């Protein structure tokens with residue numbers, strides 16, 4: 281089994297026959313493997329290259345500089361090496377922390393945004409490395425361009441589920457987005473369950489991942505062993521998150537994946553996670569259920585679900601009551 285390649289070329293007009301054709305191909309990929317390469321997208325290669333360059337510069341900064349942006353309660357900032365353990369993994373019993381470091385950039389909010397001023401969960405300021413003046417504009421440009429592709433994919437997904445193309449748009453009016461500038465050091469042979477990223481499924485709706493040419497991403501199909509998701513120029517790796525699987529009553533599959541960086545060099549990747557508004561209630565979509573196929577999950581508020589997963593997986597969020605210092 282290999283990961284299908286889906287070309288978005290000709291699908292931009294969501295009312296046209298090109299979009300219907302691409303939506304069908306997408307539905308096929310997302311309901312079987314849950315992963316696809318996306319090509320023919322609108323992110324300029326120079327934008328992606330600039331974002332990778334910015335990430336490399338950031339990770340080459342001193343530890344003290346990086347730690348000056350230590351991740352805040354709003355889940356924005358620097359996560360040092362080995363500070364997250366995917367204890368909620370449904371895929372494996374994970375005991376070793378991930379061998380990666382990253383800067384998490386979430387959706388930007390205006391300084392006068394009411395939710396930000398109220399200190400609402402996940403609605404806080406991003407933290408930017410002031411010593412790298414190019415970093416913020418490059419990341420925000422990348423975020424803008426990749427977000428447009430992600431929203432287009434949400435429309436193709438709606439079409440593929442026999443919904444109007446824009447049926448889901450309103451759930452993403454105040455989206456929850458994560459752009460993670462990840463760095464994986466080269467890994468020597470170590471304990472069995474030591475990974476750059478331990479086997480996991482993604483939390484949310486969709487992920488669009490740009491990876492460098494190191495390789496090391498692997499995907500586990502429902503039936504079968506791990507397969508490689510090798511780098512492919514000018515593509516993103518698209519995958520389904522748990523909330524999309526739940527929304528579609530498991531028509532789409534949230535597939536386990538992992539990273540082991542055996543390239544001998546540093547690996548960089550830029551996953552972008554597009555999730556809905558915190559208040560969106562994820563409840564079986566009307567076209568994903570019928571008399572023979574009742575809803576498999578109760579409705580859940582996305583924000584509640586997200587906070588529970590984050591609180592379990594990240595050291596910085598665990599309180600003393602959980603046995604952490």
Ligand SMILES: O=C(O)CCC(=O)C(=O)O
Nearest residue numbers: 462477491497539549551
């Ligand atoms: O770095 C990668 O290739 C994958 C990262 C990933 O799976 C994640 O951050 O959820």
Ligand SMILES: [Fe+2]
Nearest residue numbers: 480481482537
């Ligand atoms: Fe992932």
